[in-house]
Amino acid sequence: MNVRKIVTVVDEVLTEGGRPVEPAARVAVVAAVIENPWSGQGFVEDLAPGIDAHASDLGALLAPRVMEALGAAPEAFGKAAVVGLDGEIEHGSALIHTLKFGDHFRTAASATTLLPAVEKRGPAGVLFDIPLKHVTDATIRSHHQSFEVRLPDAPHPGEIVIALAAAAQGRPQQRLAALSTEQ
């Protein structure tokens, strides 16, 4: 797998709604910019060999890095695949919608839920929002959040950006009634 670069973003929110957030709300994202394994091959019917060759390696590359970048136990998590303009969204989905990819992060984060995801196609510098949900119960409303990312120079037309996101807490100043109160 050809990885061109790895980008790490760590976000701290110290104030929200005009009030201090203590401790600061932390979100971390690690993104790998990789060569699209199916680039230049026309329509590839069977994506399984490429998935088997790369998905686990990507999960193993990104999971420890996002854990380290967050520096805390993740309470919410998510993932992203942003495909360059010459590829199919299916190529990005192929690499992230497999347990081979996500299990590395689930294990590291002691998580039990599936990772929510964004998949899209766009030019270098495209904005994408990674959805995050609670790592053990995707119905926990306080932890529904998303994180906006932009890589200035990726993905190129023949590349894919694969990313993991982790949050150390729910939304800053979260104060919505739980789902159970409406049931």
Add this chain to the structure above:
Amino acid sequence: MTVELERPLASLEDAPALPATWLRRIVVHREEVLLENGGAPAVPAVQASVAAVVRNPWVGTPATRDLAPEVEAMAPRLAVELTDRLLHALGGVDAVEAFGKGAVVGTRGEIEHGGALIHTPWFGNLVREFLGGQSIICFADARADAGESLVVPMWHKVAAATRSHYQTVSARVPDGPRADEIVVVVAGSTGPRPHARIGDRSTDPTVTAATAATAATAASARRTSTDREDPRP
């Protein structure tokens, strides 16, 4: 990565009080290039920018207003917060080879307000000291809406004219600066561009308009003699 920082911070504890909400958000962006044009960099380098969103204390004040009191209160705190995170992202003072800084002012402020936070000794001298540099710190600034990317220039922290280290890194806060905010940035790099190969002052020929004209004439003659073939592979 944990980096131990040794600094005389005690004096900052006595700095003028700031509102509890003076600092809203801090975004660290770190980039590690593994491949460029198909090859691994001969000298691997990590780049990072750290962007802090602060309330602009001068919104609504006249253009004659003295900016110094707030500069003295805010700029040293910003220098600490930003360089702390930059050093953690890059692996410590000794790892940092190039640096830069920047400001994005929200639309109700003046560019001068951003300059006040990054161009005085209350920020620049401290950033230079904390990053172990000697050079003037190069910079970019802009007034913009939230979400604007700032391309921050960097050069070598002790030898600014080191051409291999001329480089940039982006900084961006998705929802900042709001109209009454300022984004303040410090950036650094642990090495040169991925495949730096454009010489340096020590290897440059002397180039003047006259020598450039002579070179152009010679290149034109070469093109004629090779039937105008495109020399590219």
